Amino acid sequence: MKNWVVFIILFILSVSLVISILVLSNAMAPIKDIEQKAEELAISSNSLSIVTDSYIYNGNKPYVTVFGEDEEGNEKAVFVPISLEEKSIQEVYLQDGISKEEALSVINQEEDVKKILHTKLGYEEAGVVWEITYTNEAEKLNYVYILFENGQWWKRILNL
Numbered sequence: 001m002k003n004w005v006v007f008i009i010l011f012i013l014s015v016s017l018v019i020s021i022l023v024l025s026n027a028m029a030p031i032k033d034i035e036q037k038a039e040e041l042a043i044s045s046n047s048l049s050i051v052t053d054s055y056i057y058n059g060n061k062p063y064v065t066v067f068g069e070d071e072e073g074n075e076k077a078v079f080v081p082i083s084l085e086e087k088s089i090q091e092v093y094l095q096d097g098i099s100k101e102e103a104l105s106v107i108n109q110e111e112d113v114k115k116i117l118h119t120k121l122g123y124e125e126a127g128v129v130w131e132i133t134y135t136n137e138a139e140k141l142n143y144v145y146i147l148f149e150n151g152q153w154w155k156r157i158l159n160l
Contacts, residue, residue: 031056038064038080046071047078047091056082057122057131063090065121079123092128097148103130106151107144112136126154 035054042048048068057065063079070076079090098106100119107113117133128148136142136159143157 034082034084035064037084038082039066041080041084041086041089042066042068042078045086045089047089048076055120057120059122059124059129059131061123063123065123067094077121077128079128090123090128092148097128098130098146098151100130102151103132103146103148106146106153107132107134111142111144114139117141121148124154129154 035056039051039054042051047070048066049071051066051068053068054064054066057063057079062082064082066078066080068076068078075094077092077094079092081088100121104116104119107116111134113134114137115135117135118131119133120131122129122131124145126145126147130146130148132144132146134142134144138159140159142159143155145154145156146152147154
């Protein structure tokens with residue numbers, strides 16, 4: 001009898017694990033699909049010749065930020081709207097602005113940062129920005145936006 005109870009418990013746990021993995025996989029499929037299409041559009045529009053990374057940036061308008069190199073080997077970021085409109089693609093050379101590390105140093109100098117949650121390059125009405133999300137010592141969530149072009153503050157959303 002004891003073996004049956006152990007078997008049933010292990011069976012239920014195994015089925016629960018498999019179902020959880022399938023649900024998570026299906027939930028991520030649309031995100032991976034739009035990222036792949038944005039990468040293909042960045043290459044087909046001749047903005048990039050090699051793609052190294054991509055992620056979705058949700059600002060006022062959602063974009064897929066695609067990183068890579070152009071035909072001359074220059075590192076670029078291409079901002080593809082999730083509508084996949086080729087005429088709305090924006091791009092920037094990474095050497096023309098501040099790096100991720102420089103943006104983080106601006107935050108660390110002026111804010112009370114406990115833990116950086118993420119740093120994303122995105123496109124807003126002000127232009128290309130670094131979005132940095134962090135928690136402060138009071139465990140409050142904070143979003144700050146630093147202009148890619150010159151490292152100046154654009155917007156701060158503090159203590160959420």
